[in-house]
Amino acid sequence: MVKAVHYFIPHKSNNHKPFFTRHPGLTTILIFTLFIQSSINIFFSSNPRILGFATNIYKDEIINLTNNERTKNGLRTLYHNPTLDKAAQLKAQDMFAKDYWAHVSPDGVEPWHWFEVVGYNYSAAGENLARDFDTSSGVVSAWMASPSHRDNILYANFTEIGVAVVDGNLDGEDTTLVVQLFGTPPPQSEVVVEPIANPTATPTPTLKPTSIPPTATPTVIRPTTIQSSPTVAPTNTPTPTTTPSPTPSPTPVYAMNQPTNNPTKISTLGSTDQNPPKSQFFTNLAVIENIASFSANRIFTIVLILALMLLLGSESAVLWYKGIEHPHAQRIIHVGILFLTLLATLYGAGGSIL
Amino acid sequence: MIKKGYIKGHILQYFFILLSFAMVIVAISTDIEFLYKLLMIALSITVYFFWSLWHHWENHELTPEIVLEYLLLSLILLWFLLNVAS
Numbered sequence: 001m002v003k004a005v006h007y008f009i010p011h012k013s014n015n016h017k018p019f020f021t022r023h024p025g026l027t028t029i030l031i032f033t034l035f036i037q038s039s040i041n042i043f044f045s046s047n048p049r050i051l052g053f054a055t056n057i058y059k060d061e062i063i064n065l066t067n068n069e070r071t072k073n074g075l076r077t078l079y080h081n082p083t084l085d086k087a088a089q090l091k092a093q094d095m096f097a098k099d100y101w102a103h104v105s106p107d108g109v110e111p112w113h114w115f116e117v118v119g120y121n122y123s124a125a126g127e128n129l130a131r132d133f134d135t136s137s138g139v140v141s142a143w144m145a146s147p148s149h150r151d152n153i154l155y156a157n158f159t160e161i162g163v164a165v166v167d168g169n170l171d172g173e174d175t176t177l178v179v180q181l182f183g184t185p186p187p188q189s190e191v192v193v194e195p196i197a198n199p200t201a202t203p204t205p206t207l208k209p210t211s212i213p214p215t216a217t218p219t220v221i222r223p224t225t226i227q228s229s230p231t232v233a234p235t236n237t238p239t240p241t242t243t244p245s246p247t248p249s250p251t252p253v254y255a256m257n258q259p260t261n262n263p264t265k266i267s268t269l270g271s272t273d274q275n276p277p278k279s280q281f282f283t284n285l286a287v288i289e290n291i292a293s294f295s296a297n298r299i300f301t302i303v304l305i306l307a308l309m310l311l312l313g314s315e316s317a318v319l320w321y322k323g324i325e326h327p328h329a330q331r332i333i334h335v336g337i338l339f340l341t342l343l344a345t346l347y348g349a350g351g352s353i354l
Numbered sequence: 355m356i357k358k359g360y361i362k363g364h365i366l367q368y369f370f371i372l373l374s375f376a377m378v379i380v381a382i383s384t385d386i387e388f389l390y391k392l393l394m395i396a397l398s399i400t401v402y403f404f405w406s407l408w409h410h411w412e413n414h415e416l417t418p419e420i421v422l423e424y425l426l427l428s429l430i431l432l433w434f435l436l437n438v439a440s
Contacts, residue, residue: 023419026426033433301437308430334427336372337402341431344379344438 008311010318021315029308036300057176059085059163061136066153066161066180069144073154081183084162087114088179091127095177096168103127103354115183126152126182129354131175139178158182298345305342309335364409371405374398382439391439395432403428 007025010016019025067077091114100106111127128149130139143149152158160183167176313335378398382391406424410416 021423023422023426026423026430030426030430030433033430037433037437301434305434333368333371333406334431336368337375337431338434340372340376340379341434341438344383345434 008314010315010322010324016319016322016324018311018315020311029304033304040300056135057133057139057165057178058136059165062139062163062165062178062180063161065136065140069140069153075154075156076159078161078182079159081120081160081162083118083120084115084160084181084183085164086118086162087120088162088164088181089166090114090117091181092164092166092168092177092179095179096166096170099170101129101131101170101354103129111181115181120183121186122183123186124155124157124182124184126155126158128152128180128182130178130180131170131354133176133178143180152180152182155182157184159184301345302342305338305345309338309342312338367405371402375402379435379438382435388439392436395435395439399428399432399435402431 005011005018006014007019009018011018020029063078063080070077091111094105094109094114095101098105098107104110112125115122115125128143130142133139133142140153143153162181162183164179165176166179167174169175170177313332316332316335375398378394381394403424406428407416407421410420
């Protein structure tokens with residue numbers, strides 16, 4: 001007990017200057033910090049199968065976490081559609097190829113273009129983007145913290161999801177892009193057109209997108225060569241009809257991290273949840289590893305900042321309470337700066353979303 | 355030594371130091387280039403270090419031990435801020 005006082009609390013025994021606020025103690029703290037954090041980094045980077053390239057972000061986890069959020073809000077889970085995965089993959093590749101970070105490419109290609117490229121018909125669609133995150137949970141948490149992205153995730157009418165996690169170099173920095181696409185296939189009755197033997201009328205696509213502008217202004221960066229993409233398939237089967245009457249067209253709803261309608265919460269959960277083909281064991285393991293890597297670095301920093309704040313704060317408080325004047329006790333400002341750093345460590349998003 | 359009215363007399367300085375650190379921390383949490391983040395952190399830590407020494411010099415209490423302590427505390431802060439920036 002006496003030793004603890006000596007090390008941590010201003011007292012007569014330590015001339016009102018605890019060991020850990022003196023230079024030997026501070027040196028110990030600094031060396032300890034460097035050693036622990038270096039060990040954490042070496043441990044995780046020496047196991048590339050855990051961390052992979054740059055991040056711990058997995059498509060399956062993004063989908064599961066998204067569905068968890070929907071479930072929490074009483075919404076149906078989304079069906080994982082590999083076609084949407086392909087569209088998301090093409091979008092991410094396009095961003096890397098043309099070096100831009102926006103919903104709309106520098107040459108004006110909108111997100112919905114990629115739906116059409118892969119032949120995905122839809123009556124509603126949405127897109128969320130993220131970059132520079134370390135973990136899947138970090139990505140989904142950031143989206144949930146942003147009202148517009150959250151509205152996409154919790155949009156009741158979406159029924160399908162596709163995700164791409166792609167590593168590459170953007171703006172000269174190695175990063176991981178996450179593209180999350182949502183879709184709602186059009187009702188079956190609206191896309192089935194009866195074939196006619198002798199078509200005379202010119203086919204007219206019934207789906208005419210009326211897009212809602214994105215909230216974020218697209219950032220136009222150096223346009224380069226256009227990403228080669230698969231053959232464009234028509235969104236609607238342009239089967240000619242003899243009476244091209246203006247049928248009530250299903251107006252597609254577009255949502256680039258923007259609410260399209262107020263999400264309607266439904267009370268019953270759907271049964272369309274299809275987990276990705278990854279084994280449950282591996283998925284769970286990945287989640288644990290994500291938590292571990294997140295915890296190791298960030299929690300250690302948070303604990304250390306708190307400990308230092310307590311140490312310096314208590315020193316100042318005790319000296320002030322006892323009315324003792326001490327030349328080393330003017331460190332209350334350090335506590336303030338540590339507090340600001342703590343807030344940044346706690347709330348730092350670690351990446352950006354669009 | 356902390357004299358009566360000393361903190362009150364320097365409250366504006368404390369305010370500006372904290373405000374500038376708050377601005378730096380917000381800036382390094384954003385999506386700017388890492389080099390700029392490094393420069394901002396290094397500059398703010400250096401300013402803080404010399405400002406602290408000046409404070410003690412002003413009070414005629416500056417000793418090698420105090421310089422060493424502030425150097426170590428500044429290095430610890432630097433490490434934390436680098437963590438935030440990365």
